[in-house]
Amino acid sequence: MISLLDIRARIADGTLPAADAIRGARERIAAQDPAIGAILRLAPETAVVPEVGPLAGIAVGVKDIIATADMATEYGSDIYAGWRPRADAAIVSRLRALGAVPLAKTATTAFAGLDPAATVNPRDPGHTPGGSSSGSAAAVAAGMLPLALGTQTGGSVIRPAAFCGVAAIKPSFRLLPTVGVKTFSWALDTVGLFGASVADIAHALALIAERPAIEAPAPERPRLALCLQDFAGSADADALAALERAVRAAERAGAVVHDLVLPAPFARAWAVHPTVQDFEARQALAWEYAEHRDALPPVLRGQLDRAQDLTAADYDAARREAHRARRQLKELFADVDAILTVSSVGRAPRGLGSTGDARFNRLWTLMGVPCVNVPVPGDGLPLGVQVIARFGDDGRALAVARGIEGALARE
Numbered sequence: 001m002i003s004l005l006d007i008r009a010r011i012a013d014g015t016l017p018a019a020d021a022i023r024g025a026r027e028r029i030a031a032q033d034p035a036i037g038a039i040l041r042l043a044p045e046t047a048v049v050p051e052v053g054p055l056a057g058i059a060v061g062v063k064d065i066i067a068t069a070d071m072a073t074e075y076g077s078d079i080y081a082g083w084r085p086r087a088d089a090a091i092v093s094r095l096r097a098l099g100a101v102p103l104a105k106t107a108t109t110a111f112a113g114l115d116p117a118a119t120v121n122p123r124d125p126g127h128t129p130g131g132s133s134s135g136s137a138a139a140v141a142a143g144m145l146p147l148a149l150g151t152q153t154g155g156s157v158i159r160p161a162a163f164c165g166v167a168a169i170k171p172s173f174r175l176l177p178t179v180g181v182k183t184f185s186w187a188l189d190t191v192g193l194f195g196a197s198v199a200d201i202a203h204a205l206a207l208i209a210e211r212p213a214i215e216a217p218a219p220e221r222p223r224l225a226l227c228l229q230d231f232a233g234s235a236d237a238d239a240l241a242a243l244e245r246a247v248r249a250a251e252r253a254g255a256v257v258h259d260l261v262l263p264a265p266f267a268r269a270w271a272v273h274p275t276v277q278d279f280e281a282r283q284a285l286a287w288e289y290a291e292h293r294d295a296l297p298p299v300l301r302g303q304l305d306r307a308q309d310l311t312a313a314d315y316d317a318a319r320r321e322a323h324r325a326r327r328q329l330k331e332l333f334a335d336v337d338a339i340l341t342v343s344s345v346g347r348a349p350r351g352l353g354s355t356g357d358a359r360f361n362r363l364w365t366l367m368g369v370p371c372v373n374v375p376v377p378g379d380g381l382p383l384g385v386q387v388i389a390r391f392g393d394d395g396r397a398l399a400v401a402r403g404i405e406g407a408l409a410r411e
Contacts, residue, residue: 001166001196002028004058004146005203011057018057019049022101025059028144029104035125037118038138040064040105041071053099054207060095061106061139061148063132065182066191068092068102075182076110076117076132079292089180091149091191094208104145106135109355111285112151112184115297116355121164123381127348130160131355133194137164140194147204148194153184153277155344155361157192158386161373163348163356165382167405168194169201171394173368175209185280187319188273188365198374198405202398211395218399222337224250225260229341231267232359236346242376242383243342249407250340255400260332260339269325270363272318279315282307322366326391329367333390338400343373343384360386370394372401377408 002025010016026042033039039061047070050056067073067085074080092102107117109132119134121127122142129138133150137160140148150157152170161168169192176191183189193208195201206214226247228235235243247257282289282304288296289304296304345357364371369391373384387404389397 001140001143002146003196004200007057007146016057018051018099021057022049022059022103025103025145032142032144036120036122036138036142038107038135038142038144040074040107040135043070043101043103047101049101050099055095055204056099058100058147059103059145060100061104061136061145062092062102063136063148063150064105064108065112065151066092066149067180068105071105073105076108076112077295079288079295085180087180090177091208092180098207100147104139106139106148108132108135110297110300111182111288112153112156113297113300113303114355115299116352120352121348121381123165127350127381128163128352128355130163130348132156133160133192134355136194137161137166137168140164140166140196146196146200150192150194151181152190152192152361152365153188154273154365155358157194158361158371158373159344159356159358161194162343162384163382165375165384166194167196167198167201167375168192168373169205169394169398170365170371171205171209172370172392175394183284185277185284187276187280190365198372198398198402202402205394205398214395214398216395216399218396218403219337220254222255222400222403223335224255224257224400225336225339226257227260227262227339227341229262229270229360229363231270232363235342235360238383239342239344239346242378243340243385245376246340246374246385246404246408249411250404253403253407255403257340260336263328265321265325265328266363268321269366272321273362273366275310275314275318276322276366278303278307279310282310326367329369330390337389337396339388341386341388343386347381347383364388367391370397372397374401374405374408
């Protein structure tokens with residue numbers, strides 16, 4: 001994979017011109033993407049490459065539900081084939097202001113739903129890369145791009161990151177702007193980042209969010225809570241073994257780890273996530289459903305069909321459950337620096353007919369808290385663990401994750 005920090009260091013010491021860094025990304029995409037299908041289209045060859053700026057020379061992949069004025073934005077659907085927004089999404093404008101080049105639109109499932117895109121897992125093309133940010137995760141994993149944008153409504157950043165073996169963060173809700181991002185659920189949609197390492201995504205997030213403290217060091221002896229989320233079902237043996245390795249690595253790095261069983265309000269909140277998501281999706285995609293229902297892919301079409309029966313009372317009750325759990329989570333974090341849990345049920349499933357299962361991600365998306373995927377090295381397809389911190393404490397989540405990542409690398 002290509003390190004954002006390494007590229008920036010080489011640009012800073014004069015050994016790599018920014019234009020050459022972008023040219024190299026184009027060449028890697030041309031060589032590798034035909035076998036992976038992560039990239040939908042590229043910015044024009046005539047696109048300006050800034051030579052200055054804290055992210056100059058960084059080629060960025062932009063999930064194709066995020067508007068770009070110089071490239072079509074099709075939301076993974078033929079309904080929007082060739083559609084060109086008049087303006088960049090706010091997050092894309094911010095990247096340009098930092099000197100980065102939004103170089104490629106990356107594959108997404110239709111409207112960031114559950115129907116798979118054509119992208120394959122670069123670690124093994126017979127397995128899914130996850131979704132819905134499949135192209136962004138795969139492009140970083142294959143070494144085509146040092147940074148890519150995704151979005152998460154259930155588990156669409158953390159899960160593909162785990163399946164493809166890359167670092168990623170779903171930040172605190174609304175830390176990054178969603179203006180210009182196709183809405184699925186306005187109470188859940190969160191823009192996230194993929195990179196080669198935790199340090200890479202921490203640096204990028206600190207710059208994009210204009211919050212230098214995000215790169216602050218972790219406590220010397222972080223207090224971690226090991227959480228299995230039993231109400232979500234069981235992870236498989238490989239995922240649990242990876243979690244145990246991460247626990248041992250955290251302890252070697254100085255962490256104090258204890259078990260955490262989440263109280264009943266969290267099980268109820270987990271159960272109502274689909275109600276919040278689907279009630280809002282029914283409204284967010286109302287035009288597409290009314291005018292182009294037959295053109296929607298089958299899983300999304302069925303999801304929206306069922307959502308027609310949801311009532312405002314159902315939605316309000318679900319939101320109250322979420323609010324109760326958020327209040328209790330704030331209390332739990334009084335004695336804990338971060339929660340450690342699995343990123344996915346297990347390794348990427350065989351076949352391309354599914355994007356995998358988000359059941360170990362959706363509670364944390366509903367809670368709005370920062371979540372970081374840390375890849376766990378090993379044989380076979382990748383596995384990851386998830387580091388979760390209190391709302392607004394993205395720096396602590398990243399710092400703890402960086403400590404675990406480093407300890408795992410020293411094994």
